[in-house]
Amino acid sequence: MRKDLSLYIHIPFCESKCIYCNFVSSVETPDKQKQYEQCLLSEIKLRAKQYNPLYTIRTIYIGGGTPSCLTAGVIKRILSTIYLNFTVQNDAEITIEVNPNTITEEKVQEYIAAGVNRVSIGLQCAQGGLLKFLGRKHTYADFEKCVKLFRARNLNNISVDIILGLPKQSQDDVKTTVTNLIKLNIPHISAYMLSVEDETPLKEMVDNQQVFLPKEKETIKMYALTASLLKKAGYTRYEVSNFAKPGYKSKHNQVYWNRQDYLGLGLAAHSYIHPVRMANTDELDEYISFMEQNKIPLSDAEKISTEEAKEECVMLSLRTAQGLDTTAYANEFKENILQTKKAQIHKLIQLKLLKLTEDGFLQATDAGFMLLNRIILELVNS
Ligand SMILES: C[S@@+](CC[C@H](N)C(=O)[O-])C[C@H]1O[C@@H](n2cnc3c(N)ncnc32)[C@H](O)[C@@H]1O
Ligand code: SF4
Known part of the structure; x- marks a missing residue:
């Protein structure tokens, strides 16, 4: 399919x-x-x-x-x-x-x-x-x-x-x-x-x-x-x-x-085809030279590690109103984030920057949306 x-x-x-x-x-x-x-x-x-x-x-x-x-x-x-x-x-x-x-x-x-x-x-x-x-x-x-x-x-x-x-x-x-x-x-x-x-x-x-x-x-x-x-x-x-x-x-x-697949074409365009991230060259003359030889104009391609994927998931999903689906996170990464980041999540909930819905979504509050970088740092780096 x-x-x-x-x-x-x-x-x-x-x-x-x-x-x-x-x-x-x-x-x-x-x-x-x-x-x-x-x-x-x-x-x-x-x-x-x-x-x-x-x-x-x-x-x-x-x-x-x-x-x-x-x-x-x-x-x-x-x-x-x-x-x-x-x-x-x-x-x-x-x-x-x-x-x-x-x-x-x-x-x-x-x-x-x-x-x-x-x-x-x-x-x-x-x-x-x-x-x-x-x-x-x-x-x-x-x-x-x-x-x-x-x-x-x-x-x-x-x-x-x-x-x-x-x-x-x-x-x-x-x-x-x-x-x-x-x-x-x-x-x-x-x-x-x-x-x-x-x-x-x-x-x-x-x-x-x-x-x-x-x-x-x-x-x-x-x-x-x-x-x-x-x-x-x-x-x-x-x-x-x-x-x-x-x-x-x-x-x-x-x-x-949602970290779904996208293909970027043209100068400096980035792509993500799970689990590989790719970037086209950002030099215009190099891009033209690649294409004149009918070569894929990539300057970088790397398989992202599980750790990077987890960080991206936290960073991207907390920017959305839907928030982080902790069940989907557990299924994808075999980790219960509510346990592994228990202290950090508790602190952010106490500060009224995060909330946990009944169906297990971690969401930024109105105040949290204004301090998103702080929330993400807390969850990703500690
Ligand atoms: C890729 S730009 C191109 C859009 C189009 N060329 C234009 O200028 O209207 C898309 C948007 O990014 C935003 N943007 C660009 N540079 C920014 C910056 N340094 N800080 C915040 N927003 C920026 C602007 O709102 C811009 O409309
Ligand atoms: S230089 Fe101005 S017009 Fe061009 S992409 Fe940047 S924001 Fe848009």
């Missing part, structure tokens, strides 16, 4: 780099982008030879970088190549990440004709000054126009990314951003806490004290405010950063959190 598989396709190009971002993406010439497309199509065909006989594709996620900055026709060719070489389930969830200023009516039509049925729009925040400071190329009005363009073609499965804890961001800014999304009836919102990444202009500005981050207490307050506004508006927090109206949870992201 065929097993389930999800596909992640990486598009490593952007119109310009935002000051906080260290995702594998760069500004490249149209010729380089064309060369990459050829290589990506070759990788799809090459990897399908190995995986298509065994798997059915349930979700596809085209992420980046900025997939929507590609020229007309590329997304259509990528998806057609996938359909020709893999077995894709009829109602597969097919998501594309887009930046608001890059969307036109023609692109929306192309994506929908190619099978895209979910879109993830990077807004980050609703304030023009803050967007400029971050190096974003769009305004809030561009975002509203982008939502309208998708909805005009009946693509209503829309997710929006925002970031909390930005320099110069106030509680009122967060409230306005989230309230605007609620008013627009956006059915899925990902609210990420800012991470100051090495080798980004933001890191340098923070280190040089050119800009200041909100205090941790302020950032936690921004997250609590977001969670509370969204809860009141009928969204469920199904993962620490992800909120959805009924029927709009991301199937693709749940594959990651």
Whole structure:
């Protein structure tokens, strides 16, 4: 019987780099982008030879970088190549990440004709000054126009990314951003806490004290405010950063959190095919050279140990509202975590950061979701 598989396709190009971002993406010439497309199509065909006989594709996620900055026709060719070489389930969830200023009516039509049925729009925040400071190329009005363009073609499965804890961001800014999304009836919102990444202009500005981050207490307050506004508006927090109206949870992201199999194609894409983790090279010229020789462009592949699998299970499941299924954990790892981590779990329950449901799920409480790293450290390292 065929097993389930999800596909992640990486598009490593952007119109310009935002000051906080260290995702594998760069500004490249149209010729380089064309060369990459050829290589990506070759990788799809090459990897399908190995995986298509065994798997059915349930979700596809085209992420980046900025997939929507590609020229007309590329997304259509990528998806057609996938359909020709893999077995894709009829109602597969097919998501594309887009930046608001890059969307036109023609692109929306192309994506929908190619099978895209979910879109993830990077807004980050609703304030023009803050967007400029971050190096974003769009305004809030561009975002509203982008939502309208998708909805005009009946693509209503829309997710929006925002970031909390930005320099110069106030509680009122967060409230306005989230309230605007609620008013627009956006059915899925990902609210990420800012991470100051090495080798980004933001890191340098923070280190040089050119800009200041909100205090941790302020950032936690921004997250609590977001969670509370969204809860009141009928969204469920199904993962620490992800909120959805009924029927709009991301199937693709749940594959990651549930440690199910996914295959990443393209530059720097990661894969997990139980029990092996793989990573493609993150050097663009090396990726192109691999594919020109029709070789799988891997830079790393390792079988994960039981210890690593246990840690991943704790880390990923506690991020979700469902929490850690201690029965499933015992079945998979032949270990009763309620016994082996008894003292730590007891302490976290006393601190009201964790709770244990009647059917054996360990779940973060509202307070716990704000201190998840602490909970995970306690359970994984001691
Ligand atoms: C892979 S990025 C690409 C999305 C798209 N290019 C865009 O910028 O809208 C996906 C999301 O990650 C989030 N992100 C990127 N860098 C981040 C950082 N340093 N801290 C927190 N969130 C970040 C942003 O919300 C972004 O929309
Ligand atoms: S946040 Fe998005 S648009 Fe900005 S550099 Fe990163 S991938 Fe590109």
